[in-house]
Amino acid sequence: MTQLFDLSGRTALITGSARGIGFALAEGLADAGAGVVLNGTRADTVAEAVERLRAKGLNAQGRAFDVTDEAAVAEAFAQWDKDGVQVDILINNAGIQFRKPLVDLELRDWQRVIDTNLTSAFIVAKQAARRMIARGTGGKIINMGSLTSEAGRATVGAYTAAKGGIKMLTRAMSAEWGGANIQANAIGPGYILTDMNKPLIENAAFDAWVKSGNPSQRWGKPEELVGTAVYLASPASSYVNGQIIYVDGGWLAVL
Numbered sequence: 001m002t003q004l005f006d007l008s009g010r011t012a013l014i015t016g017s018a019r020g021i022g023f024a025l026a027e028g029l030a031d032a033g034a035g036v037v038l039n040g041t042r043a044d045t046v047a048e049a050v051e052r053l054r055a056k057g058l059n060a061q062g063r064a065f066d067v068t069d070e071a072a073v074a075e076a077f078a079q080w081d082k083d084g085v086q087v088d089i090l091i092n093n094a095g096i097q098f099r100k101p102l103v104d105l106e107l108r109d110w111q112r113v114i115d116t117n118l119t120s121a122f123i124v125a126k127q128a129a130r131r132m133i134a135r136g137t138g139g140k141i142i143n144m145g146s147l148t149s150e151a152g153r154a155t156v157g158a159y160t161a162a163k164g165g166i167k168m169l170t171r172a173m174s175a176e177w178g179g180a181n182i183q184a185n186a187i188g189p190g191y192i193l194t195d196m197n198k199p200l201i202e203n204a205a206f207d208a209w210v211k212s213g214n215p216s217q218r219w220g221k222p223e224e225l226v227g228t229a230v231y232l233a234s235p236a237s238s239y240v241n242g243q244i245i246y247v248d249g250g251w252l253a254v255l
């Protein structure tokens with residue numbers, strides 16, 4: 001049974017993993033045996049995150065780059081080719097939030113949110129999938145969706161459009177790459193305790209809404225996404241393709 005979830009010998013790139021959900025997923029995949037490549041926008045915080053994993057005896061390295069910068073992403077993959085680093089598992093996790101009513105939202109902020117949460121998944125997966133296909137090894141791509149992949153919320157219109165796009169991009173990836181034994185799936189987290197939600201966590205009314213509206217009556221923790229990520233990264237999900245799995249404490253099950 002454990003072999004089904006064993007990631008030994010695999011290398012996983014997790015974008016946006018200097019902190020938050022990405023860091024928890026990197027640690028979880030490394031615990032399951034993978035070598036992990038951490039990423040974020042800042043070299044210093046990526047290096048610190050790598051050191052935290054290495055201090056636990058885990059196999060980690062890092063590279064800072066902006067996932068919206070196609071040239072920087074291509075350069076990173078070209079360097080890994082030279083260094084013999086093969087990305088077998090990609091988690092497109094990097095993301096940002098920006099809250100403003102649609103009628104007040106500037107185009108540049110709309111674009112920034114779409115680029116970071118949606119276009120980046122295309123940019124990074126293109127590089128990873130090209131190599132998986134050329135190697136003939138197959139691979140795993142996990143995109144980060146959200147409750148807003150399914151439902152609208154006021155003041156997060158661009159984010160909602162991006163995360164809805166992630167659900168369909170995941171299906172497009174499965175359609176194009178399934179024959180190359182690449183499984184592309186997504187995770188849709190509920191409200192998780194991270195920096196991204198700091199303003200919501202500190203808002204007493206919102207905090208009470210999360211605790212009363214969610215069947216689990218609490219916020220989720222980043223490490224509670226690890227089981228699903230390991231499943232989607234492992235041989236256990238070899239015939240699961242184009243799906244989005246909600247890890248939301250039951251939010252989407254209720255009105």
Ligand SMILES: NC(=O)c1ccc[n+]([C@@H]2O[C@H](COP(=O)([O-])OP(=O)(O)OC[C@H]3O[C@@H](n4cnc5c(N)ncnc54)[C@H](OP(=O)(O)O)[C@@H]3O)[C@@H](O)[C@H]2O)c1
Nearest residue numbers: 016018020021040041042066067094095146191192194196
């Ligand atoms: N928290 C939730 O409740 C929740 C719910 C549903 C979905 N999600 C999704 O889960 C993912 C992670 O969220 P989180 O809550 O862990 O967020 P977070 O704590 O704010 O961390 C975001 C990470 O993404 C990185 N990042 C942002 N823009 C980037 C860019 N252009 N290039 C490279 N890295 C970039 C950040 O890098 P730096 O450290 O360098 O800034 C950071 O490491 C996001 O896709 C988010 O939309 C979160």
